[in-house]
Amino acid sequence: MAHSSYPTLAELGSVLEVLAADFAQLVELETIGHSTEGRPIWLVSLGQRTAGRDERPAFWLDGGTHCAEWAGVVGALDALERWTQRASTDPRFADWLGQHTIYVVPCISPDGYASMMSGAPYLRSTLRPPPDGTVRTGWSPEDIDGDGVVRLMRWRHPAGAFVIDEAVPLHMRFRTPDDDAAEAFFVAEEGQFVEWDGVRWTGAKREFGLDLNRNFPGSWRPFTMFGMDAGAFPGSAPESRALVDALHARPNVSSAMSLHTFTGALLVPPYRADTPLGRGDVALMASLGRDCVRNTQYAAIPVCPDFTYDAANPIGGVWADSLATVFGVAGYTLEIWNPFAAAGIEMDNVAHFFRDPDPDVLQGLVAHFSSQPGTRAWQPVDHPQLGVVEVGGIEMQRTVRNPPDERLADELDTVFRIIDRARRVLPKVRCTVTVEVRGPESADLLIIVENLGYLGTAGIEQAAILGRVPGVRVEVRSEHAAVATHDLGQLDGWGQTRTGSGSMPLLPALPARGHRTSVRVRVDGPGPWTVAWHSVRAGRGELVVCR
Numbered sequence: 001m002a003h004s005s006y007p008t009l010a011e012l013g014s015v016l017e018v019l020a021a022d023f024a025q026l027v028e029l030e031t032i033g034h035s036t037e038g039r040p041i042w043l044v045s046l047g048q049r050t051a052g053r054d055e056r057p058a059f060w061l062d063g064g065t066h067c068a069e070w071a072g073v074v075g076a077l078d079a080l081e082r083w084t085q086r087a088s089t090d091p092r093f094a095d096w097l098g099q100h101t102i103y104v105v106p107c108i109s110p111d112g113y114a115s116m117m118s119g120a121p122y123l124r125s126t127l128r129p130p131p132d133g134t135v136r137t138g139w140s141p142e143d144i145d146g147d148g149v150v151r152l153m154r155w156r157h158p159a160g161a162f163v164i165d166e167a168v169p170l171h172m173r174f175r176t177p178d179d180d181a182a183e184a185f186f187v188a189e190e191g192q193f194v195e196w197d198g199v200r201w202t203g204a205k206r207e208f209g210l211d212l213n214r215n216f217p218g219s220w221r222p223f224t225m226f227g228m229d230a231g232a233f234p235g236s237a238p239e240s241r242a243l244v245d246a247l248h249a250r251p252n253v254s255s256a257m258s259l260h261t262f263t264g265a266l267l268v269p270p271y272r273a274d275t276p277l278g279r280g281d282v283a284l285m286a287s288l289g290r291d292c293v294r295n296t297q298y299a300a301i302p303v304c305p306d307f308t309y310d311a312a313n314p315i316g317g318v319w320a321d322s323l324a325t326v327f328g329v330a331g332y333t334l335e336i337w338n339p340f341a342a343a344g345i346e347m348d349n350v351a352h353f354f355r356d357p358d359p360d361v362l363q364g365l366v367a368h369f370s371s372q373p374g375t376r377a378w379q380p381v382d383h384p385q386l387g388v389v390e391v392g393g394i395e396m397q398r399t400v401r402n403p404p405d406e407r408l409a410d411e412l413d414t415v416f417r418i419i420d421r422a423r424r425v426l427p428k429v430r431c432t433v434t435v436e437v438r439g440p441e442s443a444d445l446l447i448i449v450e451n452l453g454y455l456g457t458a459g460i461e462q463a464a465i466l467g468r469v470p471g472v473r474v475e476v477r478s479e480h481a482a483v484a485t486h487d488l489g490q491l492d493g494w495g496q497t498r499t500g501s502g503s504m505p506l507l508p509a510l511p512a513r514g515h516r517t518s519v520r521v522r523v524d525g526p527g528p529w530t531v532a533w534h535s536v537r538a539g540r541g542e543l544v545v546c547r
């Protein structure tokens with residue numbers, strides 16, 4: 001089951017079907033929606049298929065928001081396979097799956113994934129077409145030489161902005177004023193001009209510009225960057241709408257991870273300086289993020305300020321931020337794979353690289369990944385519009401954007417350690433009842449409810465603030481009638497204690513609210529009485545007691 005290559009969409013679908021058939025008591029496969037082109041968006045529920053599976057504390061994992069980030073798709077599949085296998089060999093984990101549920105959406109954008117897998121030019125997310133009536137004019141990426149990979153194309157011209165890098169001949173470095181005009185080149189993604197006037201060398205707008213990870217409800221606003229946009233309104237794309245609806249229908253989820261590439265980092269809140277999250281939630285999620293990446297090569301990076309492209313123009317509509325700010329779920333983006341570290345390049349802030357790429361870093365990446373099998377040296381190609389040009393370069397998909405095949409299994413080992421830590425933080429309520437006899441006919445039931453999870457019973461406090469998650473409810477029933485119903489409020493998790501009152505271990509204090517509470521209920525008669533407790537995110541259960 002160790003993955004040494006990336007599955008096609010069809011392969012992914014058949015693996016999910018086989019898992020659902022072979023582990024029918026644990027795995028359920030369903031479709032939560034369809035992509036722009038009508039492909040199914042799959043959701044797998046993992047947990048013992050006994051009553052109340054969708055009311056147990058739950059963890060959410062997804063991948064493939066960005067369809068070129070293949071390691072996220074295989075990372076979600078790999079985690080699902082590991083958990084499923086482990087359920088057969090580890091009775092404690094099998095028992096855990098009887099009390100909790102894991103939801104996995106391995107490929108949020110199946111159109112984009114299938115398209116990138118078959119060698120289409122770089123796509124951010126989906127195949128949402130441009131608005132009706134759009135005329136695209138200019139250079140449009142496509143595979144000109146038919147080798148199934150869109151690489152780079154270069155042609156000599158004295159107005160070109162690039163020259164050949166003598167040290168790394170595959171690499172085209174930035175031209176400087178010292179360089180001879182005769183050595184200058186134009187460089188673009190492999191492609192050709194559409195609706196061309198035969199003269200201008202300008203780029204066309206992207207054909208498929210939607211970035212799904214700007215189309216979610218958290219701080220959504222109209223937005224464009226790198227020729228990509230946020231969609232018409234939050235959830236305007238069928239893929240993001242399906243995801244939002246599926247999560248909304250599963251209020252039992254309190255911890256989540258969304259898999260992306262490439263940085264080698266877990267992104268933690270805040271996503272912007274004016275985040276609606278309270279300080280307690282930000283501190284808790286930062287701390288949990290650091291716990292998740294402990295003893296790995298991955299860093300836990302706060303998006304604001306360290307992973308922000310442009311502080312004056314913060315991004316909105318991000319899924320992980322929506323998970324936290326809209327749904328009150330401790331949700332993270334995991335950026336799998338650090339190509340810079342793999343190439344031996346030290347980077348303290350990858351966001352700076354995307355904004356203002358350092359020539360030495362670019363050279364280092366190309367130099368390192370040139371040895372990969374997908375690399376092609378510059379070769380002449382007869383271009384239908386430009387005459388003879390040259391095509392060459394590394395294959396970006398299995399070098400920079402995703403781990404090379406031979407590095408994939410190792411990377412997924414680390415990725416799974418991180419994901420599996422986020423799974424183990426779910427809130428979990430347990431209850432004890434003591435009968436205190438008060439007289440021949442009456443008694444008090446002392447009901448003690450406590451949360452043993454890292455997260456509080458709300459998940460993060462934002463969920464309670466937004467009214468998404470009511471407090472823990474306790475009901476007492478006699479054989480024939482309801483006796484009493486109480487709202488016991490929210491209970492802390494130990495992660496909250498650690499990042500709150502206990503955050504200074506030299507002088508730790510107990511919290512104001514705490515993890516445990518109680519209620520006394522007067523009952524008459526001989527019983528028995530049923531004490532039932534329910535927390536949307538921390539589980540439910542019942543006990544029957546007698547005098």
Ligand SMILES: [Zn+2]
Pocket residue numbers: 066069260261
């Ligand atoms: Zn991404």
